[in-house]
Amino acid sequence: MTVQTASRSALRDLINLLEEIDERWAGPEWNLHSPEDVAAAHRSLMHVLEGGLATMFENDVAYPQFRRIVTPWRKFTGDNGDAIYFDAPVSADYEYRVRGQINGAVYVSITVEMGTEDGSMASKTAGVINDTQFDVDANGWFELRLGGEPAERNWLPLPEGASRITTRHYFEHKQCGAGDPALEPALYIDAINPERAPAVPNDQSIAEGIKRVAGFVRSRTLGMPPMANVEKQPAFVALTPNQFPKPVVPGDFGLSAFDAHYSMAPYYLEPHQALVITGRWPICRFGSLDLWTRHQQTYDYCNRTVSLNRAQTQLEPDGSFKMILAHEDPGLPNWIDTEGRVLGLMFWRFFLVEGEVETPQAEVVELASLR
Incomplete structure (x- = not known):
């Protein structure tokens, strides 16, 4: 007899979602009519699925980690050949320390996103800090604080509902920066006094991770009507x-x-x-x-x-x-x-x-x- 778990139920829902995407999104309802159009939709779907697994499946706002969002082999939601993007889950319930490298970029910023708790695409950008608003040392390193007590520099508020931060490093080189491994910046994020130990994966947390992946995939396919x-x-x-x-x-x-x-x-x-x-x-x-x-x-x-x-x-x-x-x-x-x-x-x-x-x-x- 098959063992029933929350994770199995979430996985079945994800499989059903992929079938629905194949039937609807990769077809005439989204103005796709040729074999080439359908194949391109399937390629996009594979990239989006990988993105959901890479950035959404394992998530803990008390112990966040930066994950690279898009790469030369994982592209979605309007990437850029000259930019390297990372994101990490956050919560207004915590205060965070972010350390990172400019690494020769001509523009660096961190934006606060809202509405991503279930894996969905951000519904709103709630704030931004760029490299004109924080200090960078002679070696290109910077340190910021997110949330907590306000400060004039090197600080970005986390309003209620903040759920994710996105970093942007833009380069202006002869070679596209996103394709140059040497340009990938070092980035670290830590919650200050998280007040609990890291969570141990269990049936419920794994099911929630699968649901976030499904939310990520849905919002970037069926949730995106044709232009x-x-x-x-x-x-x-x-x-x-x-x-x-x-x-x-x-x-x-x-x-x-x-x-x-x-x-x-x-x-x-x-x-x-x-x-x-x-x-x-x-x-x-x-x-x-x-x-x-x-x-x-x-x-x-x-x-x-x-x-x-x-x-x-x-x-x-x-x-x-x-x-x-x-x-x-x-x-x-x-x-x-x-x-x-x-x-x-x-x-x-x-x-x-x-x-x-x-x-x-x-x-x-x-x-x-x-x-």
Whole structure:
């Protein structure tokens, strides 16, 4: 006779969820109609499942650990080829000490997320501290306190409902930083006086871990309606192909950074076409354009030029840029490789902007005309 446990029940629920995702999310209900579309959905699902197992299954707010969120082989929810992200569970019931390395990043921050207790995607960004607000020693190390008594520097409050923190390290190198193992920063987090011993895994805690994994997977699949079906998009998101909205600060939108300006639009290019993108980099700490699949996964930044940051961009004599999005190399500077994907997403990020951000302009041309 099969032994019935809470963990077995949670596992069955996870298996049923995966079947539902396969039947609904990887199909026409989410505007996926071709074998290639379905295969891409399954790849995305495997990445999301790995992300849930890596970051959500084992969780203890009294004894948290930083886990890397996305990697070159685990991508979801709009990663970036120049950024390394970590997260850790927290609670307003505790005070924490965070130590870490800048490791040459041009921008470093920690944001407080809410609504992640059950593994779901953050519902709100509740606070942020960046490297202009904390002290960094000569060797690139910093130490912060989260929660507890307020302080003028090196401190970030944890409001009621805070459940997770996300760290961001952005790099502007010729090689994409997320694909360089040497750039992965050292990060440590400890609860100050946790007042209890670490929990020993048991049936209930294992079941809760499986449920968090399921919540993580559900929120990033069935919980994410197709872009075309969303009545109200954030101001930085456009639905019209090949046309960027004005870059704006996202506010407290879940998983967003208060310090950033964002702009996102889909592209659509036939094999014989190219998209010429012109504009100027603003005065900022970091700026880049990344390509994503419709499932918000970056393209292969380890082996192809599928994004451009400021250090990778060759400027025109007047300081402007001209980027070329195309399926084949046009033989000109600033080519961004679409990997032959006719449809994809383009996402701009600008951090700690001074002044206005000029909206990049885009024009579809014949690829042959560029040669």
